[in-house]
Amino acid sequence: MEFVTLIAMLALIQYLAFGLLVGRARTRFGVQAPATSGHPEFERYFRAHYNTLEQLIIFLPAIFAGGYFGHSLIAVAAGAVFLVGRSLYFRTYIKDPATRGPGMMLSFAANLVLIANAFIGAMMQAF
Amino acid sequence: MEFVTLIAMLALIQYLAFGLLVGRARTRFGVQAPATSGHPEFERYFRAHYNTLEQLIIFLPAIFAGGYFGHSLIAVAAGAVFLVGRSLYFRTYIKDPATRGPGMMLSFAANLVLIANAFIGAMMQAF
Amino acid sequence: MEFVTLIAMLALIQYLAFGLLVGRARTRFGVQAPATSGHPEFERYFRAHYNTLEQLIIFLPAIFAGGYFGHSLIAVAAGAVFLVGRSLYFRTYIKDPATRGPGMMLSFAANLVLIANAFIGAMMQAF
Numbered sequence: 157m158e159f160v161t162l163i164a165m166l167a168l169i170q171y172l173a174f175g176l177l178v179g180r181a182r183t184r185f186g187v188q189a190p191a192t193s194g195h196p197e198f199e200r201y202f203r204a205h206y207n208t209l210e211q212l213i214i215f216l217p218a219i220f221a222g223g224y225f226g227h228s229l230i231a232v233a234a235g236a237v238f239l240v241g242r243s244l245y246f247r248t249y250i251k252d253p254a255t256r257g258p259g260m261m262l263s264f265a266a267n268l269v270l271i272a273n274a275f276i277g278a279m280m281q282a283f
Numbered sequence: 284m285e286f287v288t289l290i291a292m293l294a295l296i297q298y299l300a301f302g303l304l305v306g307r308a309r310t311r312f313g314v315q316a317p318a319t320s321g322h323p324e325f326e327r328y329f330r331a332h333y334n335t336l337e338q339l340i341i342f343l344p345a346i347f348a349g350g351y352f353g354h355s356l357i358a359v360a361a362g363a364v365f366l367v368g369r370s371l372y373f374r375t376y377i378k379d380p381a382t383r384g385p386g387m388m389l390s391f392a393a394n395l396v397l398i399a400n401a402f403i404g405a406m407m408q409a410f
Numbered sequence: 411m412e413f414v415t416l417i418a419m420l421a422l423i424q425y426l427a428f429g430l431l432v433g434r435a436r437t438r439f440g441v442q443a444p445a446t447s448g449h450p451e452f453e454r455y456f457r458a459h460y461n462t463l464e465q466l467i468i469f470l471p472a473i474f475a476g477g478y479f480g481h482s483l484i485a486v487a488a489g490a491v492f493l494v495g496r497s498l499y500f501r502t503y504i505k506d507p508a509t510r511g512p513g514m515m516l517s518f519a520a521n522l523v524l525i526a527n528a529f530i531g532a533m534m535q536a537f
Contacts, residue, residue, distance in 0.1 A: 164471055271295055348418065409416065
């Protein structure tokens with residue numbers, strides 16, 4: 157579980173870094189809180205960050221549950237793919253939202269593997 | 284914990300399915316990223332998905348903590364109620380946001396039970 | 411882990427209370443679902459609640475992982491600081507978004523401590 161935890165903490169640090177970039181974009185593009193729209197470039201940062209939140213709610217429980225009940229090597233490997241996918245996603249979304257596909261697919265696929273790993277592992281323990 | 288984990292993974296799969304429906308609605312109603320508004324029907328899908336995210340942040344730690352420190356049978360039962368409530372919530376929100384009450388209440392009540400189960404269980408271990 | 415769990419459950423109850431205040435603000439300022447904007451005062455409630463969600467996705471895994479692999483006393487203390495910071499954040503955001511800084515900083519600092527505690531603890535177990 158140590159390596160699973162390290163990957164999970166790296167994902168939190170990555171997400172935190174995205175959050176800081178959103179804060180900087182808020183100042184740079186002059187979007188005052190509580191507004192979350194008003195400048196298309198700011199909206200890209202905002203949405204790329206939020207989409208990462210949407211994915212982390214799957215990623216975090218699935219990587220820990222899979223590290224415990226499933227194969228921890230699968231959990232660590234899929235976790236690393238998730239990190240790479242999210243980094244690609246964020247950079248491509250900022251440049252051009254239309255190119256965000258590959259990064260999205262990579263982290264989405266990683267999440268599917270993480271869920272399957274946890275689900276099958278828990279199934280085998282249960283029955 | 285195996286059954287708690289299975290219920291938690293089912294909740295992630297349900298949430299993932301909601302996310303795919305949002306993606307389909309994006310195409311169908313012509314709402315281009317990064318926009319999250321512009322078509323009232325799309326906004327229903329988007330908000331129903333996000334409200335599920337808002338609830339999962341309670342559901343996931345509470346079901347695991349309650350499965351560990353509280354009664355795991357309560358955790359599993361309340362978890363199943365949550366799944367039913369969310370399914371109802373999503374379908375009613377899409378049809379007519381004004382009818383989303385019962386599904387919302389069902390999953391909200393399930394979350395209250397899950398928190399109480401974990402809280403009381405941890406209290407009894409601590410003192 | 412009992413005290414870590416109690417702090418985590420208190421954070422969920424706090425977040426739940428914020429959610430109820432958003433629901434009340436929806437009625438009070440006449441913002442009908444699925445809209446999430448339209449009245450600046452409602453938007454403050456909405457954003458303060460959502461920012462708490464954004465922070466909880468870090469807080470929850472980090473406090474549990476740090477309670478397990480790191481020092482649980484650090485996890486409990488930083489968790490308590492997070493609760494105070496979030497309470498301050500919510501109240502100041504509602505009054506005037508420009509004054510939300512100190513509350514945000516307090517909970518942000520708590521999250522950094524929680525991540526470091528978990529990361530260093532897992533590192534020391536792994537190597």
